[in-house]
Amino acid sequence: MMPRSKEIQKQMRKKVIEIYQSGKGYKAISKALGLPQTTVRAIIYKWRKHGRVENLPRSGRLTKITPRVQRQLNKEVAKDPTTTSKELQASLASVKQDNDPKHTSKSTSEWLKKNKMKTLECPSQSPDLNLIEMLWHDLKK
DSSP, X not given: OOOOXXXXXXXXXXXXXXXXXXXXXXXXXXHHHTOOHHHHHHHHHHHHHHSOOSOOOOOSXXXXXXXXXXXXXXXXXXXXXTOOHHHHHHHHOEEEEOOOXXXXXXHHHHHHHHTTOEEEEOOTTOTTTOHHHHHHHHHHO
């Protein structure tokens, strides 16, 4: 499969539409601008359908990781290209531990050890972690 060619610049696409609106055909536009007829036809078709020559939003899911996390992942993979996704998750994930009884239970502690999770210790019932407490504090002011 051949790679796609470079995208036609917006100014060139606008020029195609201007010439088309002046009454010229695909062949004449193609010769005048040095573009393939199929490209001219595609630009005009898109303009008729959507009323614009700008690129449409791309389909697909937006990325959920930040550029910083992406750089971390790239570094980890560069160190060891045979690493698995589970190993990557374990190396980058951490759990904020607030010492709440349900978070310090035996089963939870065992699960954290078994899955080799890093923990960040915090004081129990810290108002910094509780957003509603911060809101009540601001409302009392």
